[in-house]
Amino acid sequence: MGIAAGSAGTAMAKAVISALVAYLIIFAPPAMAAEETVTLGGYQVSFDLGNYTAYALEFEEVPYANVDGEEHPSSVCWIRGDRSMMIALTDYGVPVEATSSLTRRAVTLYLTNAECKNLQTHEIQIDGKPAILGLGERPSGSILICAVFWPDIREVNGSLVAQVDCTIASEESAELTERLLNSIAVRLPGVAEEGGAGAMSESDRIVL
Numbered sequence: 001m002g003i004a005a006g007s008a009g010t011a012m013a014k015a016v017i018s019a020l021v022a023y024l025i026i027f028a029p030p031a032m033a034a035e036e037t038v039t040l041g042g043y044q045v046s047f048d049l050g051n052y053t054a055y056a057l058e059f060e061e062v063p064y065a066n067v068d069g070e071e072h073p074s075s076v077c078w079i080r081g082d083r084s085m086m087i088a089l090t091d092y093g094v095p096v097e098a099t100s101s102l103t104r105r106a107v108t109l110y111l112t113n114a115e116c117k118n119l120q121t122h123e124i125q126i127d128g129k130p131a132i133l134g135l136g137e138r139p140s141g142s143i144l145i146c147a148v149f150w151p152d153i154r155e156v157n158g159s160l161v162a163q164v165d166c167t168i169a170s171e172e173s174a175e176l177t178e179r180l181l182n183s184i185a186v187r188l189p190g191v192a193e194e195g196g197a198g199a200m201s202e203s204d205r206i207v208l
Contacts, residue, residue, distance in 0.1 A: 035047075038077050041074075041090075041164075045089065047180055047184045055081035056081075059075075061076065062074055076088045082172070085171075087167075089165070092165075095156065096161065099160055103131070106132075106165070107132045107134035111144060111146050116137055116144050117139075126184060130149065133145070133147045146168070146170075148165060148166065148168075150162035151188055152188050
């Protein structure tokens with residue numbers, strides 16, 4: 001379910017990656033009240049792209065994860081504008097490891113499968129949860145962004161576990177990507193009023 005990749009990388013693209021990371025982590029605006037709410041795999045996902053309305057939503061289910069021989073499909077929402085952004089939820093059915101290293105590996109794999117080079121990964125928070133943000137330079141020299149977090153992450157017997165992961169990918173502009181990352185919220189059954197961007201402390205927010 002990758003976003004397509006294209007020709008040879010440049011030093012300028014590396015500079016763009018570094019600048020974009022700094023902007024996302026340090027200068028991105030706080031989460032806003034969502035204008036869109038969609039249902040993916042039985043979960044409600046909301047996001048706000050501000051004044052930008054020139055997009056259409058497309059939905060599909062695609063094969064994604066295989067755990068103990070069982071395939072778990074991802075429920076995908078494509079945000080189609082000038083370019084594409086993607087939100088995908090995968091429910092593994094049972095708690096699985098959700099460590100930072102495993103999450104980083106998932107981000108790196110996504111970017112590698114899209115033929116990206118010069119990968120960078122960074123620890124951030126999305127929807128009030130720990131997340132890994134990755135950026136890669138596509139063969140065309142453009143930048144692909146991928147982020148993964150676990151909406152239901154929790155500690156059990158000293159280990160971080162979760163059942164649902166959320167993958168976000170974008171080849172859109174920095175402004176639209178920032179809006180998506182800073183406004184997305186995943187509501188799980190039974191915990192609709194807990195956690196998420198609305199419950200984040202000011203110190204946890206990515207603020208402008």
